[in-house]
Amino acid sequence: MSATIIDGKAIAAELRGRIAGEVARLKAAHGIMPGLAVVLVGKNPASEVYVRNKSKAVTDAGMNPVDRYLPESVSEAELLALIDALNADPAVNGILVQLPLPPQIDSQKVIAAIDPAKDVDGFHPLNVGKLGSGLPALVPCTPLGCIILAKKAKASLAGLDAVVIGRSNIVGKPVAQLLLAENATVTIAHSRTRDLAAVCRRADVLIAAIGKPEFVRAGWIKPGATVIDVGINRVPGDAGKTKIVGDVAFAEASAVAGAITPVPGGVGPMTIACLILNTLRATCAQNDVPAPNLDLSGSNQPHQLSRLPPA
Numbered sequence: 001m002s003a004t005i006i007d008g009k010a011i012a013a014e015l016r017g018r019i020a021g022e023v024a025r026l027k028a029a030h031g032i033m034p035g036l037a038v039v040l041v042g043k044n045p046a047s048e049v050y051v052r053n054k055s056k057a058v059t060d061a062g063m064n065p066v067d068r069y070l071p072e073s074v075s076e077a078e079l080l081a082l083i084d085a086l087n088a089d090p091a092v093n094g095i096l097v098q099l100p101l102p103p104q105i106d107s108q109k110v111i112a113a114i115d116p117a118k119d120v121d122g123f124h125p126l127n128v129g130k131l132g133s134g135l136p137a138l139v140p141c142t143p144l145g146c147i148i149l150a151k152k153a154k155a156s157l158a159g160l161d162a163v164v165i166g167r168s169n170i171v172g173k174p175v176a177q178l179l180l181a182e183n184a185t186v187t188i189a190h191s192r193t194r195d196l197a198a199v200c201r202r203a204d205v206l207i208a209a210i211g212k213p214e215f216v217r218a219g220w221i222k223p224g225a226t227v228i229d230v231g232i233n234r235v236p237g238d239a240g241k242t243k244i245v246g247d248v249a250f251a252e253a254s255a256v257a258g259a260i261t262p263v264p265g266g267v268g269p270m271t272i273a274c275l276i277l278n279t280l281r282a283t284c285a286q287n288d289v290p291a292p293n294l295d296l297s298g299s300n301q302p303h304q305l306s307r308l309p310p311a
């Protein structure tokens with residue numbers, strides 16, 4: 001058996017195209033230009049790449065990128081003052097502060113300072129609480145991308161056994177909440193889970209967000225399962241170069257799984273597409289314009305998507 005490859009790059013491109021269409025309509029009908037502010041502190045090379053990709057996606061969608069670069073040495077007070085200014089700026093509809101932040105800055109304090117209506121990362125405690133309570137909310141981008149991809153393979157996740165490996169606030173916990181909202185039976189596994197392989201083998205949907213290269217082996221996967229690989233790990237490749245691999249041993253896993261996302265080209269492109277989606281939805285909500293119906297997974301839209309943006 002050989003798994004269907006879930007082409008995140010193509011699915012993200014299609015979604016971005018639809019968003020661009022909606023942005024054009026928003027401009028024509030209402031004179032509204034969505035703006036996304038991305039704040040990058042310091043010079044983390046991986047973060048710089050993400051921020052560049054984000055700006056390009058924002059521009060491609062017809063939105064206005066507002067990039068703010070701050071030095072590694074910036075104080076917490078200076079960053080909070082910038083957040084206040086962005087909160088008050090009517091041309092800014094979404095705010096993303098790239099994580100991690102340097103040690104002199106309390107990330108939770110910064111996240112809590114972002115206007116929840118502009119919190120396109122879905123990290124603000126109000127949006128986290130709304131997601132957990134089943135209320136409409138801005139939800140984190142990578143988890144949202146995972147659900148859209150999983151639903152490309154299995155139109156309904158209702159009643160399925162879903163196992164999430166990883167319990168981070170950015171991926172593990174919110175993706176578990178989204179799976180629950182899709183009526184899956186959800187297990188969150190982590191570094192202290194006993195017999196992780198046996199837990200994973202129960203999964204109809206397995207979401208790997210551990211940050212360890214090729215950690216999930218073929219023998220952990222239930223035959224026919226849908227495997228969503230969130231990992232982006234740099235490892236030594238050929239000729240002294242580095243290559244990127246996921247958290248799942250792709251070649252062997254794809255012989256067992258029913259459907260699987262590749263790395264690169266799986267979840268990664270969806271994160272940015274969902275950021276643009278969240279920016280569009282936040283813009284609509286802030287302007288009392290109905291959220292567009294983007295028909296994200298055929299006839300069966302993800303539950304949370306159909307209920308966004310935030311109240």
Ligand code: GUN
Pocket residue numbers: 096097098099100121141142170
């Ligand atoms: N760093 C790694 N992933 C993310 C993300 O989704 N959002 C932000 N703000 N920072 C990140």
